[in-house]
Amino acid sequence: MSFTTPEIAWAPLAPVIIVLGAAAVAILLESFLRSPETRRKVQLGVSLVALIAAAGTAIAQWAALEGAGTVVLDGMLTVDRQSLAWQVLIAVFGTLGALLFAARTRAGEEAFTPLGSVAPGSTEETLARRKGLQVTEVFPLALFAVGGMMLFTSVTDLIFLFVALEVFSLPLYILVALARRRRFLSHEGALKYFLLGAFSSAILLFGAAFLYGATGSTSYAGIAAGVASVTGVDALVLAGAVMVVVGLLFKIGAVPFHSWTPDAYQGAPTPVTAFMAAATKAAATAALLRVAYEAFHGLEWELSWLFWAVAIASMVLGTVVALVQTELKRMLAYSSVAHAGFILVAFAGFPDGALSALPFYLASYGVATLGAFAVITQVREKAEDGTVLGEATRLGQWAGLGKRSPWLAGAMALFLLSFAGIPLTAGFVGKFVAFAAAISEGGWPLVLIAVIASAAAAFFYVRLIVLMFLTDVPDGQEDAIEIDHSPLARVVVIVAVAAVLLLGIVPGPVLAAFENAGVLLLGAAG
């Protein structure tokens, strides 16, 4: 029995290697740096350098890419402009996320628990807090997640798809559980996320097995060829394809596979929610695009039912339930469910336009999401004796925020308007290009529903804006809220505001760049 070492073209994988390598180094640093304070600074530095370097490398590769792209690892991975575009996006989200991870309140308090392994409310926890311990492992965990997501966008084989999925999911499960306050809620969210995530991974694997059984291949190209050669339609192929798609829809958070989102979003430390909401959705959308366009293109007609039904259900349920939420993070979670529906609208008929529209849509959604959650970290409850407590996430607590902090409230209003798709914000252009893509392939009724849903969704966004600006602070509540001033969180808010405005007013250059990236190496038609 002979074993030939596979030829691996390492260079195209450079961005992913940088991130995962930095994550490994960061884990080692945990053992060598003793002072929590030094660890925190070094870890933040390592993360930022690695993520910016990865984004830079990806951009350089994108610019230098000749031809369509490179197939790596014998067809397991494909590095083309499309995947590089997504990698840049995820690295940017990771950078902003890392800044939020490191943000601290004025009292020097992080968003994470001082010691993850002790029971909430226990003596050990109090001791750990008093000693100033910090869970700085969150930075390498986030790096692993980013690395896995970047890999996820370029995978062209179902086995590797599963591996990449787990690489980025496992760190996220842990991160969700590390909240400093309301730790039971955090644990609960993490456990639900983990169990349901495991369930959906199983579904995905099951689907991969079906497809392997039907076509004898796990690579996208092999499956596509198998689908084409089957005369008529095979129930095994269809069931397998549906299960793989459902596994990815879970990560996107589409109805009826969304049930983890409100709990995980609410329970997770807000910086984690921000990062997870922006980056996971982007990575999962990228993977879904690739698997749909490369492997299942021949099943477009059969799968269209699935995409239509799930898109409609997500938009309607997400919007309607968000209307009645009184908890801010839950409201944004349901809004993200509705956005999952809008994303799926662009899949109607598998239009070519979606390959350039969806990166833009996710870019606009991601920056606004990161910005909105960054604002949430800045609005704090205050106890009667003046100590600053956790985040004020009940809607009522935001009444009159415009008077307390006009700039912060103004930034939040801008992000909400962008979610609502009001012109001159990034969200409008994003919705516009996504819906235009759907219309070009006759997805017209779906766009009709999407437009109505986004009009209805405007209510709960505007309701919050009205609450912030037109409602007075309730009597007796004047001192119940404290506006925090964390420089790192402020940087994220400012960057997000600038991005939302730029992408909304002069989207040209970014649209053109994604237009350039709107090609898959193993073209859909091929």
Place this chain on the structure above:
Amino acid sequence: MLDLTWLLIAVPLASSFVLLLAGKRANPWGHWLGVAASGTAFVVGLLAFIQMLGLDEHDRSHAVHLFSWIPGGELNLDAGLLVDPLSMTFVLLVTFVGTLIHLYSVAYMEHDPDRRRFFAYLNLFVAAMLLLVLADSYLLLFVGWEGVGLASYLLIGFWNHKPEYATAANKAFVVNRIGDIGLILAMGLMFAYLGGLDFQTVFAAAPEATTAQLTAIGLMLLVAACGKSAQFPLQSWLGDAMAGPTPVSALIHAATMVTAGVYLIVRSAPVFEGAPAAQTTVAAIGAFTLILGAVIGMAKDDIKKALAASTMSQIGYMMLAAGLGPIGYAFAIFHLVTHGFFKAGMFLGAGSVMHGMSDQVDMRRFGALRTAMVTTWVTFGLGWLAILGVPPFSGFWSKDKIIEAAFVGEGAQPWILGGAALIGAGLTAFYMSRLFFMTFHGKARWTDGQHPHESPALMTVPMIILAVGSAFLGLFLAMGDRFSTWLEPVTGHAEHHEPVLPVPVIMVATLLLVAVGAWIAWRKYGAADVPETAPAASLATIAARNDMFQDSVNRGVFERPGTHLTRTLVYADAAIVDGAVDKTAHGFARTGESVRKTQNGQVRSYALTMLVGLVIVILVVVQGGL
């Protein structure tokens, strides 16, 4: 100057930002900055207008490129302005009337602590309205469309410390969103069928499109226009919008914003040319709303709400004209301009009355104000004569032409549309005279402690200028068909058609009906005593007082099913999804044990949801595929 028209939008917008951001330190001079910004826009508009007059008729359409907005791919869109006679007409109307109303507001809002914010919103409105009319594509027009909606929302709810005012603002917002959906859908259809969103591409491609496609686009545009212009069935918000300060009602809810729907229809003329069915619908909606508004106007005792009903009815006339095709376009815009003057003037007059009567709006508590407020009485009177269509005042020249044009055609249509327009003229005469006599004539029915007095010059001067316009502008523009000729490059040359009745007959009939209407109003409200509280009334009057039960219909058809749907979903969400979390939140301090229990149960049901979803999806896809 034509290339500098972007200044029209930039100056008020910049001023608005300065006022919003400068905070309290801008309080002493903020309102004058607002007036100056609006005035500058007017001067720029006037200079551009003079330059345009010097050009040859065919060169009067001028494109101004701003920047590439959404380049590349299937959709290539530049942000640009289109300056042509139609948009120039609006620019002059908006900036001129707007500046006068800014000036008026300086005095009207004098005692309001938030005057600076008020002017910021007014400037924002002017900028957005100018963007709406100057945009060279539907997408950019939509930006302005949303902008005026936002300004309108902010201004209706300006006194939001009163809950019902905040509700009124929300209602306007909701109804306008329905209209917006129409515009978005129209854009989607244009993009799909006509291949673009800029006017040039759309209008060039329109003749090749099928009638069905154009009809769909036209009807969606009509939905948009109905929302913005308060036409049936989306009219219910306008009356409530009167909660805003009166200058806002004058500028936004009478003279300019509410006429944006008419602009949209006239601008989209090439689309409607290929869609006769949509065109007829426009005319029918207009005719119906003009009667509906007039009927509601007859029963209202609130002076502002009566004027709002009248606005609805007058816009109905414009819609009717716009739905008649090329013969009507010029008259629709003509009436829009004269209406902008006389209705704004009357609203300012109403504001002046309220100013002198401690914000009383009930006309049953007015009466005999002609001696106390002479300037207001005279200026309001000129507006009243204009809206009645009494020659030679402005309204006569524009409204009479619309009635004539409505009688043109074949079959039953001219009789129905013309008849409605004719009856509407009589009804208008009745309810406007009722309003005028109840306010200024008869016996004084003031509440105790009222000392009506004339308003300061800052308020009366704009009223006088608008009254002069109400009196003579129509005659000036109608002479030698000046206005129709000016608009011809945009609206196209209209063939002359003979109405089904001779023109003199129509004119005499109109004037006769107007005289009868005014005479009845005089007998009932001028010469006789008016009861101080509304008397018990017939079913029809009660219906009219309640806006023809529009709100009840809305509640029954939209609100209740919507509420039930939401409640059901909320219940489902609370029972199935939220249950555990709520319990956790309440009880997590107590024991970890109970938390673990609820978690176990919940995740199972979550997973079950997913599994059921998956099975259904697989069954549907496999069944559908095989």
